[in-house]
Amino acid sequence: MQFIKKVYDNIYWVGANDRDLKRFENMFTLPNGVTYNSYIIKDEKNVLMDGSDSSVIRTYLDNVEKALDGEDLDYIIVQHMEPDHCGSIDFILDKYPNCKFVGNQKTIKFFHQFYPNDKYNEDRFLEIKDGDELNIGKRNLKFVFAPMVHWPEVFMTYETTEGLFFSADAFGSFDVIEGHISAKHYIKKQAWVDENRRYYINIVGKQGKMVTNLLKKVSDFEINAILPLHGPIYDDKESIEFILDKYDKWANFKPEVKGVNIVFSSMYGNTELAADILASKLDELGVENIKLYDVSDNDFSYIIADSHKYSNQVFVAMNYNAGLYHKMDALLRELVGTGYQNRHISFIHNYSWGGKSLEQAKEILEKGKHEYVGEDFIINSSMKDDQEKTLENLAKAIKEDLDK
Numbered sequence: 235m236q237f238i239k240k241v242y243d244n245i246y247w248v249g250a251n252d253r254d255l256k257r258f259e260n261m262f263t264l265p266n267g268v269t270y271n272s273y274i275i276k277d278e279k280n281v282l283m284d285g286s287d288s289s290v291i292r293t294y295l296d297n298v299e300k301a302l303d304g305e306d307l308d309y310i311i312v313q314h315m316e317p318d319h320c321g322s323i324d325f326i327l328d329k330y331p332n333c334k335f336v337g338n339q340k341t342i343k344f345f346h347q348f349y350p351n352d353k354y355n356e357d358r359f360l361e362i363k364d365g366d367e368l369n370i371g372k373r374n375l376k377f378v379f380a381p382m383v384h385w386p387e388v389f390m391t392y393e394t395t396e397g398l399f400f401s402a403d404a405f406g407s408f409d410v411i412e413g414h415i416s417a418k419h420y421i422k423k424q425a426w427v428d429e430n431r432r433y434y435i436n437i438v439g440k441q442g443k444m445v446t447n448l449l450k451k452v453s454d455f456e457i458n459a460i461l462p463l464h465g466p467i468y469d470d471k472e473s474i475e476f477i478l479d480k481y482d483k484w485a486n487f488k489p490e491v492k493g494v495n496i497v498f499s500s501m502y503g504n505t506e507l508a509a510d511i512l513a514s515k516l517d518e519l520g521v522e523n524i525k526l527y528d529v530s531d532n533d534f535s536y537i538i539a540d541s542h543k544y545s546n547q548v549f550v551a552m553n554y555n556a557g558l559y560h561k562m563d564a565l566l567r568e569l570v571g572t573g574y575q576n577r578h579i580s581f582i583h584n585y586s587w588g589g590k591s592l593e594q595a596k597e598i599l600e601k602g603k604h605e606y607v608g609e610d611f612i613i614n615s616s617m618k619d620d621q622e623k624t625l626e627n628l629a630k631a632i633k634e635d636l637d638k
């Protein structure tokens with residue numbers, strides 16, 4: 235049985251849902267799976283836009299066959315060589331011997347790195363350059379290179395007749411397709427938007443400059459639909475504007491929400507209690523958006539996504555073997571790796587006998603050009619009653635900062 239969806243005249247989604255994958259890239263938890271999107275464009279020449287992961291190969295090959303409906307396949311356009319899309323390419327090239335692999339110099343190089351040498355003759359490969367066009371009959375495909383919008387060889391494909399932008403991994407999302415393929419059914423759901431952000435920030439986040447370059451490069455194109463390699467397609471004005479606005483914010487590291495993301499580490503609960511008291515004081519001061527994370531208990535990708543989302547952040551840490559507790563240390567380094575910058579940050583640190591946790595945290599965050607808010611709040615083992623006023627002052631400083 236096949237599962238395909240017509241998305242435009244003679245264009246079919248032939249992808250697959252994967253609910254079995256526990257972690258995307260073996261790092262990022264997938265509570266609701268992920269899709270591998272792939273599209274067949276039928277014209278005088280039939281084109282397959284990208285492949286799929288090898289885990290869904292049976293469904294994928296059946297879908298491609300169904301969409302082709304007895305016709306041959308002329309091209310598979312490989313917008314990047316990441317295995318979650320390319321684990322199926324040899325199956326396609328073997329099944330359709332007249333099909334050519336379309337890629338740029340690097341895509342073709344990476345193909346040969348991932349697959350055994352000399353498996354296919356050179357004439358199976360068609361190398362394209364930035365701005366090249368491929369006419370396939372009524373439709374015309376223009377290639378737009380987007381290096382480092384995830385991988386170095388990435389290019390995207392603009393279909394000029396109807397203004398359809400095949401955007402590789404950009405504009406993708408975690409979560410399977412639930413019946414609907416159009417993003418209009420998802421963009422109003424906060425949980426989906428949060429997953430979309432978690433995908434972008436953790437996967438493409440640090441390449442903000444390259445994303446901004448891409449957005450500039452395609453700003454003259456009339457885009458009537460964006461068709462990414464994961465998640466729904468954006469095929470109406472509102473959804474396209476919605477996601478372009480999000481990408482503008484995310485790529486420029488602008489916070490989306492005035493609020494406080496508190497991340498704590500604690501072994502025996504004393505540091506955690508200070509984080510809870512601060513959150514409660516923020517609430518009493520009228521702060522609406524407060525989020526608390528235990529760094530030991532979380533897939534970092536959630537904390538990282540919310541660190542980019544919120545304007546203010548409080549890192550609450552204790553000393554461990556004379557330095558920063560290792561999970562907090564790892565989180566901060568990974569956060570910096572996503573380009574985290576221009577946030578308003580405060581600190582609470584706990585010392586029982588001493589260490590450099592605070593200095594180390596500041597050193598790791600240094601290159602992000604953050605603004606520090608309020609006095610660092612220091613605990614020795616546990617918070618004391620006479621410290622409540624000082625913590626209240628930190629809460630007030632954060633509230634004033636939010637109100638600016």
Ligand SMILES: Cc1cc2nc3c(=O)[nH]c(=O)nc-3n(C[C@H](O)[C@H](O)[C@H](O)COP(=O)(O)O)c2cc1C
Pocket residue numbers: 499500501502503504505506552553554555556557584585586587588589615616
């Ligand atoms: C294995 C271990 C190593 C620690 N190392 C330090 C340290 O080097 N310096 C320090 O001031 N406190 C150290 N602590 C104490 C903690 O930082 C913390 O102050 C104490 O656990 C109370 O906070 P909590 O209840 O939030 O865990 C250590 C605790 C443990 C369990």
